[in-house]
Amino acid sequence: MQHKPSDIELIGEVLGGSQSAYAELVRRHQRFIFTLAMRFTRSREDAEEVAQDCFIKAYRSLHTFKQTSKFSTWLYSIVYTTAMTFLRKKRLETQSIDDEESYIQLENHVSEFKADQVELKSRSVYLNKAIDQLLPDDAAIITLFYKGEQSLEEIGAALGMEPNTVKVKLHRARHRLKEKLERLLQHEVKELI
Amino acid sequence: MNKIEKDIWDYIDGTCTPQDRMRAERLIDTDPAYQAAYQEFLTLDADLLKMDFDEPSMGFTRNVMEALKAEPVPGSLRSLIDQRIVYGIGAFFILTFTVLLGVFLYSMDWSETSASLFSEIKMPAVDLESVLNSKYITIFYFADIVLALYILDAFFRKRLHSK
Numbered sequence: 620m621q622h623k624p625s626d627i628e629l630i631g632e633v634l635g636g637s638q639s640a641y642a643e644l645v646r647r648h649q650r651f652i653f654t655l656a657m658r659f660t661r662s663r664e665d666a667e668e669v670a671q672d673c674f675i676k677a678y679r680s681l682h683t684f685k686q687t688s689k690f691s692t693w694l695y696s697i698v699y700t701t702a703m704t705f706l707r708k709k710r711l712e713t714q715s716i717d718d719e720e721s722y723i724q725l726e727n728h729v730s731e732f733k734a735d736q737v738e739l740k741s742r743s744v745y746l747n748k749a750i751d752q753l754l755p756d757d758a759a760i761i762t763l764f765y766k767g768e769q770s771l772e773e774i775g776a777a778l779g780m781e782p783n784t785v786k787v788k789l790h791r792a793r794h795r796l797k798e799k800l801e802r803l804l805q806h807e808v809k810e811l812i
Numbered sequence: 813m814n815k816i817e818k819d820i821w822d823y824i825d826g827t828c829t830p831q832d833r834m835r836a837e838r839l840i841d842t843d844p845a846y847q848a849a850y851q852e853f854l855t856l857d858a859d860l861l862k863m864d865f866d867e868p869s870m871g872f873t874r875n876v877m878e879a880l881k882a883e884p885v886p887g888s889l890r891s892l893i894d895q896r897i898v899y900g901i902g903a904f905f906i907l908t909f910t911v912l913l914g915v916f917l918y919s920m921d922w923s924e925t926s927a928s929l930f931s932e933i934k935m936p937a938v939d940l941e942s943v944l945n946s947k948y949i950t951i952f953y954f955a956d957i958v959l960a961l962y963i964l965d966a967f968f969r970k971r972l973h974s975k
Binding site (some may be wrong): 633634635636637638641642645646650651654657665666667668671674675676679680681682725741742746747750761765766771785787789790793794795797800 | 818819821825830832845852853856859860861862863864865866867868869872873875879880881885886889965969972
């Protein structure tokens with residue numbers, strides 16, 4: 620069986636002058652980085668630009684990677700700063716709370732998901748829609764926790780926060796996600812009726 | 813976010829203390845509000861874990877590597893030299909040359925005719941014997957060898973990358 624080199628081994632090869640090892644690192648992490656970039660930019664074109672920029676910056680400063688955290692954690696801190704700079708440059712306004720409030724409001728607020736009444740579309744579609752409606756920070760923290768396989772400590776290290784602060788932020792992000800999901804599902808139920 | 817939500821998420825994430833864990837388990841078993849929230853959050857948690865990544869374009873890796881083709885190896889001397897320093901040194905020499913030229917032109921007597929103008933210019937006598945002694949020649953050779961080694965290193969690195 621062929622040995623699959625770890626991220627650290629690949630980084631060693633890159634620092635030794637092998638660009639093909641870096642191509643392997645890019646292939647390995649591109650989906651995670653692109654997904655995170657999408658959470659911030661909400662546009663495929665912009666996310667592609669941010670993700671590419673992130674990998675280029677990571678290559679240039681690869682020798683500064685201390686290897687005390689995961690490579691993906693280190694990449695995330697680069698995505699975050701790259702996306703913020705990109706958004707500042709583009710003066711792209713994130714969806715304000717007011718905009719969120721203007722989203723369809725229904726008279727009767729139900730507190731449970733009506734997944735059984737919505738059989739035509741899968742829950743994952745609604746979940747992705749709900750995540751798209753979250754503020755970028757909330758969407759990113761959920762993605763990091765669930766898809767980046769990052770612990771609260773690792774996320775905290777990447778964001779420069781205490782693990783407890785990350786925990787609170789994650790709780791709040793999931794709470795808002797749950798509200799968005801409920802609204803989306805209610806809207807769907809109303810359409811079906 | 814209320815206390816039930818916080819307790820349940822801590823329980824699902826496994827971030828609570830053993831005592832809180834036992835307390836949460838007891839409440840989930842006995843309290844209908846806790847029970848309903850637990851089922852609801854468990855479903856959401858499972859959905860989030862199943863969530864798919866977004867896919868970048870097919871040529872994503874190729875585009876990144878194309879942009880990095882001309883980049884020096886990270887951490888190498890070339891990558892650490894700030895381009896601004898190089899430009900700064902260049903600007904210093906250009907400025908020095910411009911100032912010397914300016915002083916030279918300013919000190920000339922422009923009232924003379926062009927024919928006699930250059931005949932009046934007297935170049936300073938340079939004692940080459942004192943400049944080209946063995947010490948300066950050794951320094952010159954040393955700089956040449958360093959430069960040659962640097963170029964050779966760059967050449968071999970390029971060959972290694974192209975393989």
